[in-house]
Amino acid sequence: MKLLRIEYDDFVHFRTPTTIDFYADKNITQSDKDKLYSLSKKKNVYLNNVIALTGLNASGKTTMLSMILFVIKYLRNIQLNQIPEKSALRLLPDHEVRIKVYFAQNQDIWLLDSVIRADHSSHDSLCFVSESLSKYKNGINKPKYSMFEHGNYHQVTDRSEMSEYLAPDASMIVHFLNTNNVQIYVSDYLNYTNHNILKLITDFPEELLEYLDPSIEYLRFEINSKTRICDGVRLKFKNCEEILLSSPDQLEAYLSSGTIKGLGIFVSAVITMINGGYLVVDELENHFNAQISASLIRLFYDPKININGGTLIFSTHYPLLLDQIDRLDCIYLLQNKDLIFASRMDHILPRKDIKKSDIFISGYLEGTAPDYLPYRNLVRALIFRNSDQKI
DSSP states (O other): OEEEEEEEESOTTBOSOEEEEOBOOSOOOHHHHHHSEEEEGGGTEEEOSEEEEEOSTTSSHHHHHHHHHHHHHHHTTOOGGGOGGGGGGOOOTTOEEEEEEEEEETTEEEEEEEEEEEETTEEEEEEEEEEEEEEETTOTTSOGGGTTOGGGEEEEEEGGGTGGGSOTTSOTHHHHHHHHTOOOOEEEOGGGSSOOSOSOOSOOOHHHHHHHOTTEEEEEEEEOTTTOOEEEEEEEETTSOOEEESSGGGGGGTSOHHHHHHHHHHHHHHHHHHHTOEEEESSTTTTOOHHHHHHHHHHHHOTTTOTTOOEEEEEESOHHHHTTOOOSTTEEEEEEESEEEEEEGGGTOSOTTSOHHHHHHHTOSTTSSOOHHHHHHHHHHHHHHHHTSOO
16 A cells, blocks of 8 residues: 555644645656656656655654654554544544545555544544545556546445444445455654664664664664563674673664664665555654765665665754755744744756755745744844843
8 A cells, every 4th residue: 555645724823724745746767767656657646765854843743743643653553542642633533534545456556534633522532534535537557647536536335334344444445445455664763853862673684774873883682482471672882892781772882872772774775665654754854974874865765675665754944954855845844933834945946957955945936944033033032141140
């Protein structure tokens, strides 16, 4: 199953509607064809292997990542109230939101149209009001511009036909998943942005250790064969004695935060690409230098590695990372003025050949560079505070 588009409507903290596209919307060059994942080469239907969200602090990047994860997780047959990211919806009691998910499975395109409501007694409890599953009439090899016209879909089934078998917060997608023997893989690093701990305990490739920290000779985990719990860690730096640790959590005393984050994310990236799934990372550059962040992006563009069309979805405050991305239809600018607004970059930048980092740093696009006036006020306040201090 491959996502093509998610449409969000009636979200109280977003201007509506809000759309995230996973397919390559604009013209596909030969260079693009060599990097992007093809759903149908006959009709140039390709998927972007990288989706980037950028904007100032508090512009809504993490909220948007949470909303994407929320959808992916209920598509994986996780009940709404078991999804941590449900808090991003911030629904008031009885408020309803609508989510339309367009996805491809084999050579068919489908639309899952869902209405979700907060329980009348508590906004913490969610349920499905309605759902319908429709199929694209024309097939995947028809022109892609008609994929999102509702008149080109015919309804196959709706929630009412199976409601007696479903929990109120379970999606009807479970029937589709079981019938087609399909699942969506997702690796979620949203809650690991500021935590210097390993998410994965595995045998890390020597090449990855060498890339992240050449001083490491080996890193080995002793896994209990019965409990599958790590009983110990063996860490050795070159020309040093072996270090024995009782828990992976103790690694933060010996390895840099960038090395620890890199070990988890790079292995997760490989697993994501093998499964053709989605890797979601908030603030990709956090704990990484620019070269490592850029190298992760390049992995997803390498067709010899990313053979099954895995997708990296990330947010960033670092404009130079955007220069690693050739296309504009996979970059979203988030702005927050009372309500959050997401703009796809190809809709607001005049030309593709303009260097993205220069545009962002210059403040040419509103909401990419901090306002000068608040900075000047901060400087004045600091000067005033210093002048008032007795030395």
